[in-house]
Amino acid sequence: MSTLKILVIDDEPGIRSGVSRILKNFRVDYPFMEEAFDFETHEASTGEAGIEIIEKNQPDIVLLDNKLPGIQGVEVLEYIRKKQLNIIVVMITSYASLELAVKVTSVGAYDFIPKPFTPQELKSSIENITKRLFLKKMTNKLQDTGKQIRFQFLSVLSHELKAPLNAIEGYLRMIKERQSGPMVESYDFAVDRMFERIKGMRTLILDLLDLTRVESGKGKRDIQEVNLLDIARTAIDTMRPYSIQRDISLNLNGVDPVKVNADPEEMEIIFNNLISNAIKYNKDGGSVNCTVRENEHCIEILVEDTGIGINQEDVNKIFEDFVRIKNEKTRNITGTGLGLAIVKKLVDNYHGKIEVTSQPDQGSKFSVRLPIDKPCL
Amino acid sequence: MDHHMTNRNKTILLVDDDQDYLFQMKTRLESFGFSTILAESQKEAEELIERSRPDLAILDLMMENEDSGFILCYKIKKKFPDLPIIIVTGVAAETGITFDINDENNRKWIKADRFLDKGIRTEKLKEEIDKLLLKK
Numbered sequence: 001m002s003t004l005k006i007l008v009i010d011d012e013p014g015i016r017s018g019v020s021r022i023l024k025n026f027r028v029d030y031p032f033m034e035e036a037f038d039f040e041t042h043e044a045s046t047g048e049a050g051i052e053i054i055e056k057n058q059p060d061i062v063l064l065d066n067k068l069p070g071i072q073g074v075e076v077l078e079y080i081r082k083k084q085l086n087i088i089v090v091m092i093t094s095y096a097s098l099e100l101a102v103k104v105t106s107v108g109a110y111d112f113i114p115k116p117f118t119p120q121e122l123k124s125s126i127e128n129i130t131k132r133l134f135l136k137k138m139t140n141k142l143q144d145t146g147k148q149i150r151f152q153f154l155s156v157l158s159h160e161l162k163a164p165l166n167a168i169e170g171y172l173r174m175i176k177e178r179q180s181g182p183m184v185e186s187y188d189f190a191v192d193r194m195f196e197r198i199k200g201m202r203t204l205i206l207d208l209l210d211l212t213r214v215e216s217g218k219g220k221r222d223i224q225e226v227n228l229l230d231i232a233r234t235a236i237d238t239m240r241p242y243s244i245q246r247d248i249s250l251n252l253n254g255v256d257p258v259k260v261n262a263d264p265e266e267m268e269i270i271f272n273n274l275i276s277n278a279i280k281y282n283k284d285g286g287s288v289n290c291t292v293r294e295n296e297h298c299i300e301i302l303v304e305d306t307g308i309g310i311n312q313e314d315v316n317k318i319f320e321d322f323v324r325i326k327n328e329k330t331r332n333i334t335g336t337g338l339g340l341a342i343v344k345k346l347v348d349n350y351h352g353k354i355e356v357t358s359q360p361d362q363g364s365k366f367s368v369r370l371p372i373d374k375p376c377l
Numbered sequence: 378m379d380h381h382m383t384n385r386n387k388t389i390l391l392v393d394d395d396q397d398y399l400f401q402m403k404t405r406l407e408s409f410g411f412s413t414i415l416a417e418s419q420k421e422a423e424e425l426i427e428r429s430r431p432d433l434a435i436l437d438l439m440m441e442n443e444d445s446g447f448i449l450c451y452k453i454k455k456k457f458p459d460l461p462i463i464i465v466t467g468v469a470a471e472t473g474i475t476f477d478i479n480d481e482n483n484r485k486w487i488k489a490d491r492f493l494d495k496g497i498r499t500e501k502l503k504e505e506i507d508k509l510l511l512k513k
Contacts, residue, residue, distance in 0.1 A: 152443070159439050162467040166495055167397035179404060193397055326394060326418055326441055 002035050004130060005059040007042045009050035009076065010092065011069055015115070016043040019063060022119045028130040037130050047071035051079055059087060061129055064109075066093040066100060074104060081108045088129050092117065156322045160204060160336070164197035200334060207338040210269055211321075214345045226264045227257035228292045228299060235271035236290065239279060246284045250275070254292040260299050260370060266346050273339040274303040274366050280333050281364070282307035294372070298352075301368040309360040318356070319344045343368075387510060388412045390431035392422040392449065393465075394440045398495070402435070409503055419445035426453055431460070433509060436489075438466040446489075454488045461509035462488070467495040 008019045020041040029036035042059065044050035047068045054062070062080070066073035073091060080087050088110045093100065096114035104112070111125050171190040180186035229252070236250050243250050260267075271290075278288040286306035293300050308329045310318065317323045322337035324330070347354045350370050358364035389411045393399050396417065403413045414431060416422035419440050434453055438446035446464045453460055490509055493502070 156439070156443065159467055162495075163395050163398070166467055167395060167401070169496075170397065170401035174401065174404065179408075193400075197397065 002037050003040050004037050004061060004133070005040050005042065005057070006061045006063065006126075007044060007050060007053055007059040008063040009044045009047060009068070009073070010063070010065040011045050011067070012065070013045070015065070015092070016045070019043075019122065022122055023126065026123060026126070028127050030131065033131070033134050035134075037134070039126070045069075047073065047076045050076055054080070054085065054087070058085065060133060061126070062087055062089045063092050063113075064089055065115075066091060066104070067095055074107060077104060077107045077109060088133065090125055090129070153321060157208075160322060161201070164201045167197050168194050196334075200336075203334075204336045204338075207336045207342065210342050211338055211345075214266075214269075214342055214349070221263045222265070223261055223263055225259055226262055226267060227259055228267060228301065229254045229256050229258050231264060231267045232271050232290055232292050232301075235268060235275050238272065239275045242276070243279050243288065246279070246282070248279055248282050248285070249287040250279075251287065251289045252292070253289065258292050258294055258299060260372060262350065262370070266349075270301070270343050270346055270368065273343050274301070274368075277339060277366075278303050278305035278307065278364075280335065281305065281330070286363075295369075297372055299370045299372060301370070302365060303367075304363065304365040306363040309362055309364055310356065310358040311360055315356060315358065319354070386412075387432040388414060388429075389506070390414050390416065390422070390425065390434040392416045392419070392434065392440070392446075393437035394418055395437070398437070405499055405502070406506075409506070411506075419449050422449055423452060426456060430457060433461045433463070433506060435463045435465060437495075438464055450489045461490045461512065463491045463493055463505065463509070464489040465493050465495050465497075 006019075006023060008016050010016055010019075020043065023039045023041050027036055027038050042053055042057070044053055048070050050062070050064075053059070062076075064073045064076055068076075073093070077089055077091075080089060089108065090111045090113060091101075091104050091109045092113045092115055094115045096112070101112050110129065113121060113125055171194050174180065174190055175187050180190075232252055232254070236252055240250060275288060275290060278290075282288065282305050288306075289302075289304045291300070291302040291304075310325065314325050318325065319340045321341045323341075324335050324337040344354055347368055347370070352368060352370040354366065354368045356364055356366050387410075389406055391399055391402050391406070391413055392415075393402070394417055399415050399417065403415060406413050414425060414429065416425050419442060422436070434449075436446040436449050438444070440446070442448060446466070450462050450464060453462060491505055493505060497505075
């Protein structure tokens with residue numbers, strides 16, 4: 001339960017006590033709102049007294065009469081506006097003219113309730129305002145979270161980009177200062193490492209391009225009917241050179257055609273990343289089994305490997321940006337940590353699901369489920 | 378003063394998940410006359426600290442966690458309060474993140490003795506290390 005503070009500024013005691021009475025047991029509660037709101041009413045009989053209360057104990061909402069003994073309601077409104085206070089103002093007045101309504105709205109009044117008003121009219125207005133305040137609070141929270149996430153992403157990205165540059169600079173300095181003596185061969189190690197780091201940067205740039213493409217959302221998507229088995233075959237052909245190097249067999253299971261409405265390039269990215277991982281994290285002489293099939297309103301893509309597997313505590317982390325599992329087993333495996341993050345974002349865009357099951361040292365199985373027409377479980 | 382003589386028995390713990398940075402730092406430090414122990418992750422460093430006590434530690438900030446350096450620093454200082462610790466970061470200049478090290482509150486719990494940029498010049502690095510070791 002949250003409490004909103006309401007200040008009623010009106011020289012008529014009947015109005016003030018009326019508002020207090022009406023709002024005393026009033027609650028605003030909508031299904032979409034996470035919390036319910038009730039109200040605490042404060043009263044002031046003059047504009048000056050009202051301003052004093054605003055300064056000492058700022059309310060969320062002010063009910064303001066225009067005709068007051070000292071300064072007028074409009075001046076209180078102007079005060080609130082000038083100080084840029086976060087208060088919603090509702091004018092209540094007997095002297096309701098179009099001219100006044102326009103004037104106060106232009107100075108920032110949110111609503112106008114002409115007197116005499118019924119309890120229901122007051123409650124409706126307050127209800128409306130409460131919903132608006134709640135939504136505003138949520139929007140601010142989301143924007144802050146958005147900013148925070150972006151900031152985190154940028155700082156990790158900056159680290160990932162800077163690291164290879166620093167490493168290359170360091171080796172160049174070593175060479176320039178002849179730290180290993182006059183023989184060129186002594187620097188072969190440094191040169192090889194620099195080539196490795198440059199290769200890493202290229203991969204990172206390509207992955208970042210994929211990521212921006214995925215996150216920019218609609219844009220240039222080319223949705224068409226595709227046979228996923230064709231795309232799987234292309235991906236496997238692309239990856240075959242790597243698997244041959246380590247004697248890993250690549251197998252595809254499925255009955256043509258397996259159709260889905262999707263952007264073929266995006267589907268290719270999904271297959272490329274899953275199969276590439278299945279090879280990278282595999283054991284020499286192992287195998288990768290890819291299955292594509294229809295199953296209860298869904299398309300299933302399964303990529304299974306006989307590799308080093310994933311520890312239970314790491315299973316949820318691997319889909320996050322830049323996360324790579326670093327331990328003795330993965331020491332020599334290169335990667336940007338973005339592959340699975342990209343796959344997950346793509347799958348989310350299609351309202352699908354991706355899951356992984358794994359046995360350390362035995363292998364992992366990634367399953368992607370994409371809905372055909374109805375949502376699938 | 379001959380640094381090689383005074384530094385000969387000093388060991389520096391180097392923690393960074395970038396193998397090239399580790400190799401380059403190790404070479405630099407050994408040229409100053411130090412011995413080095415290397416760790417490639419926060420976890421590895423925690424295990425090393427259980428078994429040995431270096432004279433100084435240089436920690437990377439971001440490893441398996443974004444604040445691995447801070448966590449490690451805290452743990453090392455808990456075990457060896459007098460062990461000087463340098464935290465190095467590669468991101469400060471570009472992103473403008475200073476981790477509020479000038480903020481009073483943060484200084485209290487961060488506890489690292491120095492924050493240095495990874496691109497620091499060799500002579501400056503030597504100076505900073507010598508200053509910290511002399512303090513003991």
